[in-house]
Amino acid sequence: MKPFVLLPASGEAEAAASVAADPGARFIAGGTTLVDLMKLQVETPGTLVDITRLGLGEIEDIEGGGVRIGATVRNSDLANDPRVRERWPVLSEALLAGASPQLRNMATVGGNLLQRARCNYFRDVTAACNKRSPGTGCDALEGHHRGHAVLGGSDACFATSPGDMPVALVALEATVETLRADGSTRSIPIGDLYVPYGDDPAREHVLAHGELVTGVVLAPSAWAARSTYAKARDRASYEFALASAAVALELDGGVIRTARVALGGVGTKPWRSTEAEAVLVGDEATDAVFEAAARAALADARPRRDNGFKVELAQRTIIRALRTLRERAVEEAA
Numbered sequence: 001m002k003p004f005v006l007l008p009a010s011g012e013a014e015a016a017a018s019v020a021a022d023p024g025a026r027f028i029a030g031g032t033t034l035v036d037l038m039k040l041q042v043e044t045p046g047t048l049v050d051i052t053r054l055g056l057g058e059i060e061d062i063e064g065g066g067v068r069i070g071a072t073v074r075n076s077d078l079a080n081d082p083r084v085r086e087r088w089p090v091l092s093e094a095l096l097a098g099a100s101p102q103l104r105n106m107a108t109v110g111g112n113l114l115q116r117a118r119c120n121y122f123r124d125v126t127a128a129c130n131k132r133s134p135g136t137g138c139d140a141l142e143g144h145h146r147g148h149a150v151l152g153g154s155d156a157c158f159a160t161s162p163g164d165m166p167v168a169l170v171a172l173e174a175t176v177e178t179l180r181a182d183g184s185t186r187s188i189p190i191g192d193l194y195v196p197y198g199d200d201p202a203r204e205h206v207l208a209h210g211e212l213v214t215g216v217v218l219a220p221s222a223w224a225a226r227s228t229y230a231k232a233r234d235r236a237s238y239e240f241a242l243a244s245a246a247v248a249l250e251l252d253g254g255v256i257r258t259a260r261v262a263l264g265g266v267g268t269k270p271w272r273s274t275e276a277e278a279v280l281v282g283d284e285a286t287d288a289v290f291e292a293a294a295r296a297a298l299a300d301a302r303p304r305r306d307n308g309f310k311v312e313l314a315q316r317t318i319i320r321a322l323r324t325l326r327e328r329a330v331e332e333a334a
Contacts, residue, residue: 113216117159
């Protein structure tokens with residue numbers, strides 16, 4: 001690891017200004033991903049601005065029954081919050097499906113939102129990687145790429161977006177709050193936060209350098225309260241998704257009135273499938289409809305040599321999540 005300076009920030013504006021003024025500076029909170037990348041010299045910041053003392057570690061009730069989740073709230077605290085478990089269960093389930101208890105106790109909401117790609121070639125400084133070193137090529141094209149994306153990629157990059165929590169937040173239509181170095185603030189619908197980095201791999205989100213994530217806002221709804229997360233992976237714990245699905249339904253007498261479907265493990269960003277939602281809404285919650293929705297969700301997939309299995313795996317994962325919600329609805333009605 002290369003030497004760096006650690007600067008504790010005393011205020012949000014100070015933190016944003018400090019990072020914005022230095023192209024080699026980064027924010028740090030839990031550091032569960034950044035420190036790993038620094039050890040590999042994939043990331044080599046000269047300055048780390050510590051934001052853990054900024055008072056962003058609370059989950060606050062807001063008007064209308066929603067919550068504002070501070071950027072430094074730990075994943076374990078968020079997953080076990082009773083409000084989250086009751087009103088947005090998909091978020092709790094996604095967090096508990098990610099990483100290990102030890103990492104969840106360190107990792108923060110803001111850091112989880114902005115995880116870097118989990119690609120072996122990105123993490124290997126001897127490999128060609130357009131994301132790490134734009135213009136050098138992509139060794140994954142001819143190398144082993146079993147874990148790579150089938151949605152949103154290109155010949156420049158098809159690395160998979162790694163997170164579980166962001167997939168749930170996309171399904172829940174969360175809003176991300178930020179503070180810029182000039183003191184202005186933004187409220188960004190999470191669907192607009194990420195960019196499909198296939199054509200510009202070095203750019204993963206719309207935030208400017210030094211723009212600080214301060215929190216995430218969730219609004220309550222009937223469909224958010226009936227939601228779940230399904231994840232397929234190579235082993236039961238501490239493993240990234242090969243395919244995952246965050247699904248929410250509002251049912252009325254067996255008819256789907258509202259649906260949200262987001263996918264993980266298969267896209268270059270947390271992938272919302274409005275195509276699957278369109279198939280579901282207005283129809284009955286039957287296996288045939290679920291299967292049609294799953295096919296629609298992966299209709300634009302571009303599998304390659306090693307990752308073609310992800311198409312069917314993602315479809316099966318969507319169907320499993322939808323069936324889970326249907327079963328819960330039947331149990332509640334009994």
